[in-house]
Amino acid sequence: MKFLIAIALLSLSSCAVHHHHHYPDAPQTSAEPEYGNTDELYADEQDYVDDDEEPDSPAVAYPEDMPEEEAEPTTHQPEYPQYEPEETRTANQPKVPSVLQNCDVENFETGWIVAKCGSAELFVQTGPAARGSYYELSNFAATYATMVTNQETAYWGKRSAISVNGARGESTEYQFRAMKPGLFGGGTVDKDGEIIAHGIFTTAKTQHGKAGMLCLTYGSADKASCQRYFNALGKDLKELGRKNGPVMVGGVALRSEGKCHFLRPRELACSNGSLTWQGGSRQALENLVETTIAKWTDDHGIAGFYNPHLVTKCTIAGQTSTCHEVRFQGVMSTPAEIRHATLLEHQSLAVMCTYSTQESAPPPCTKFFGKS
Structure with missing residues (x-):
């Protein structure tokens, strides 16, 4: 699908x-x-x-x-x-x-x-x-x-x-x-x-x-x-x-290749997921990542839903960063989606990726966040 x-x-x-x-x-x-x-x-x-x-x-x-x-x-x-x-x-x-x-x-x-x-x-x-x-x-x-x-x-x-x-x-x-x-x-x-x-x-x-x-x-x-x-x-x-x-x-x-296209100015979208990024000041990007993780974790405020949030140290293009992973599962025992986010301070860049667990992670996501 x-x-x-x-x-x-x-x-x-x-x-x-x-x-x-x-x-x-x-x-x-x-x-x-x-x-x-x-x-x-x-x-x-x-x-x-x-x-x-x-x-x-x-x-x-x-x-x-x-x-x-x-x-x-x-x-x-x-x-x-x-x-x-x-x-x-x-x-x-x-x-x-x-x-x-x-x-x-x-x-x-x-x-x-x-x-x-x-x-x-x-x-x-x-x-x-x-x-x-x-x-x-x-x-x-x-x-x-x-x-x-x-x-x-x-x-x-x-x-x-x-x-x-x-x-x-x-x-x-x-x-x-x-x-x-x-x-x-x-x-x-x-x-x-x-x-x-x-x-x-x-x-x-x-x-x-x-x-x-x-x-x-x-x-x-x-x-x-x-x-x-x-x-x-x-x-x-x-x-x-x-x-x-x-x-x-x-x-x-x-790269735009296979089933991955630059669908928007700052989005590489594939058949199973999408990588997006945003530049700006450190404070603005920290707020963006924080509020996005909060929305993902409580499933936009839906009562009874819980999405586990994992924080790890990661290395992207030789630079150490903090990577966030949210397993979007709601009331299910296994996640339907995996969502990633990180703030690359040396690039003044926030990067996010979401993909369905029905298929493997799309290439642009694995390049940044590896395989979950």
């Missing part, structure tokens, strides 16, 4: 897929809400090309007739992209393309680029983050976009043709609609919910190879502005983004 995403088919006016996230709070927020996403499976039989060998992404479901393609060769940069704390990365921010001069730009070590440009937001996947088929990258970007809108949203998409710098390709036009309250505190999909944002996703060839690009606009759809962004970024990503290759996090080399 795929642990990362539980997939449920919904009986809407058209066939849709609902993604429900089961992992604990990601480090970038102290209380990440659950969310639902939908992506229509279209009736039109358009031919397009998958760019990756993996047909079963850890985060999306596929139409059965969706073709596969042999994996594209990748190029490796000579040095690993290094993780930098927020303040250092901001100070060393590379020169941005002119189209993004008035935007707030974050250039992540994983190859993700997030740019806030007034009423528009851009989510660009390059290098390590761009590994996957068109359908995978589109859903990864749209799923991440639901987390940055101003309320819980679900998305619907419709495919259409697009031309980026004269090269004809495929795009997906999205509507992000507000969800309605669910029975157990989470949101549920509402096909008639308020439209919070419109989005267009496409892929294009750049200096770093293939890149996925999602343009999100609030209020009314602005295809013309999105088209300008796509054209400009397709030509000028020299100093933003990454080439394909390993990513160094806390002195550990992480």
Whole structure:
């Protein structure tokens, strides 16, 4: 059973897929809400090309007739992209393309680029983050976009043709609609919910190879502005983004390979679990680890639930640290999940990992925390 995403088919006016996230709070927020996403499976039989060998992404479901393609060769940069704390990365921010001069730009070590440009937001996947088929990258970007809108949203998409710098390709036009309250505190999909944002996703060839690009606009759809962004970024990503290759996090080399993808800017998600990390001040990271462990241990306050907490000294990339392990078992005698957390003081970095005991720990987790 795929642990990362539980997939449920919904009986809407058209066939849709609902993604429900089961992992604990990601480090970038102290209380990440659950969310639902939908992506229509279209009736039109358009031919397009998958760019990756993996047909079963850890985060999306596929139409059965969706073709596969042999994996594209990748190029490796000579040095690993290094993780930098927020303040250092901001100070060393590379020169941005002119189209993004008035935007707030974050250039992540994983190859993700997030740019806030007034009423528009851009989510660009390059290098390590761009590994996957068109359908995978589109859903990864749209799923991440639901987390940055101003309320819980679900998305619907419709495919259409697009031309980026004269090269004809495929795009997906999205509507992000507000969800309605669910029975157990989470949101549920509402096909008639308020439209919070419109989005267009496409892929294009750049200096770093293939890149996925999602343009999100609030209020009314602005295809013309999105088209300008796509054209400009397709030509000028020299100093933003990454080439394909390993990513160094806390002195550990992480790769997008097999069933593991950089699902979000600071998350390497596999079919059975997910590794996340967060930079910041020592005090902020200590508070983050402490509050996260507290939530895990008492199962978010559910009466009668108890999850054993083990604290050990560990060595990660040659540095001694304190590692936390919580066996997420509730009232059961054996755990259903294992959750790890540590604070790497020399890197100003908190790292967390969660995985199901139904399968072995995913590779990125064992690289940091070994085998439980």
